[in-house]
Amino acid sequence: MKLSCLQKNLNSGLQTVERAIAKNSTLPILDNILLETDRGRLKCSATNLELAVIARVGSKIVKPGRITVPSRIISSLVGSLPNKKIDLEVKGNSLFVSSEGGKSKIKGLPAKDFPLIPTIKEKATMSIGAPVLKRALSQVVSSASVSESRPELSGVFWKVNGQDLRLVATDSYRLAEKKIFLREKQKEFSFILPLKTSNELVRLLTEREGEVSLSVDDNQAKFSFFGVEIISRLLDGSFPDYERIIPGSFKTEAVLNVSSFASNVKLASLFSGRVDEISLKFAKSSRSKFLEVKAASGEIGSQESKLAVNIKKGGSGNISLNHRYLLEGLSNILTDEVMFLMNDGGTPVMFRPYSEARRPKDKDFLYLIMPIRR
């Protein structure tokens, strides 16, 4: 292999793929990035055997070939070089890098020992706008379970039906669902995308307009956009029938300012002690209605504050919630105001984006939290 490319392009390609590498791999070659010439470009691949990321870098190829080199070394080296031309050449099992920054020799491992990246049988394919998918996935991914006790919850559930795509994640204490409207009708299919893949997708998708194409078969999914490919195993197991737990109606519907609500919850959270519990209570003075946000801990002390609220329906009762779940939900409300829906007792409370504007910044998102029972 012998080629030249620009530092900026190679650096971007390496940064794209390097996060797929597992941290404490027992197989040394999994610490490496596979570099290979591919139809006039340099193809960079990394995999942890569950997730593979591929990026292509425009290059002037003198002689085709391939090699694998340690990710940490090649990424740090290229990241530190000036944005000028870089020459790469393979001799034996080493990669020689020359540029204005000098000459380096990086010891590698043979490309033939690098794991094969699986191909997809394309049972179903579709295309989604990149910024839309980035935003939608980032709104739900933080609700997925980080524990391994119920593997089917440690990912994002994709459910396609007609022109309707739903992304859902839950750790059984709270749940987030976002609907996306698809331009083309699809047959019905669903799968669970692992948490790590979902996070990498959010990271690698940019706000740049363009399409993401998705292909899935029974075990794998492939996302392609802007010369990048993400190939991932899917999670086994079936996602719970979450729609059953969404209450059909609510006694109270109230509109609150998101940032004031979040500030008051943050203040109360300092006093919630180890149980992370804060309580919300609707109250009224002579003139107007309020939401009281309270927390108390025997060790630390207590905090209470009041928040203006626009009651649409009902407007009484109180509930105890985990402040971390509440704050995470509010951080995914992209409108300035939020609709807070609750019943008395132990049923889930719901949060939805709310706006009086005709074209709101966000819609079709919902966030449920199971209350803390006493």
Added chain:
Amino acid sequence: MKLSCLQKNLNSGLQTVERAIAKNSTLPILDNILLETDRGRLKCSATNLELAVIARVGSKIVKPGRITVPSRIISSLVGSLPNKKIDLEVKGNSLFVSSEGGKSKIKGLPAKDFPLIPTIKEKATMSIGAPVLKRALSQVVSSASVSESRPELSGVFWKVNGQDLRLVATDSYRLAEKKIFLREKQKEFSFILPLKTSNELVRLLTEREGEVSLSVDDNQAKFSFFGVEIISRLLDGSFPDYERIIPGSFKTEAVLNVSSFASNVKLASLFSGRVDEISLKFAKSSRSKFLEVKAASGEIGSQESKLAVNIKKGGSGNISLNHRYLLEGLSNILTDEVMFLMNDGGTPVMFRPYSEARRPKDKDFLYLIMPIRR
């Protein structure tokens, strides 16, 4: 105690003192900040028994008094409140905080149990410009030893004589010395200021023009500036006679661009393996002289680059250095160019700020590194 003050001022006072608090203290009251009214202001104090920091906050005092409250709670609470008026009131062992952010009650501990902050006998006093001291101390402090094996090296040595103040730090592998010219003549005295106090001083001193007054006795030093006081124990033991190890003359004196030199050392450092060793060698082509920067590791590979150099004297030979010591030294050279001074063999190499300008950005700083012997 009952008073009111502005959130911004109280927050700044709490941030100033909270870093004095030890991380894993066994005495609960050391996690607390002492709040007490003091001649029309609120005095905030924190101590880890070696270092105490005091800040004063302009307040409207209704009733004098004092209390101690957990640093983490009061700092997070005040930091999250809007920049408006805050009312503080002590009732029993609790502090009540009311503001636009609501009402909080923080459980405290009695002020009488807070350790006494020692007073200084003022054996010697002097005054130094705050920005000058901040810069000088930050140039040397990273060379102090972080190990406890030689306690007298785990701090910055202050040596005053006439109008000459020298700040020196070494971990026995490298040494930094900065001279400051004092406006007023002082009698001869010296002391070793602990690393943690030195770091806090660098952090709390601002670039704002003003004077720092220093008082010392045999065991303590006190720094006062802008309403802040830092009181610290001094280190026992005597600082080594470091001037003896500074070579009196050098065979080679060469001027290099600091940022190019640092970039080339960083590139080589990727290949230095676990021993952190890089080698520097003077070389010449037909037209000009170079410094070669090289590193090689059996496992990883190798790197070499060349750097333009302006030889003032000599200009041959080679030396091996620890790249971390070299980069840290270069980061404290505040001029664009650096004078690199070396002899052959095992004597220390020296780096000094260099500038052709009549009023250079920096002078009177030197940095020594012991070479790696083979």
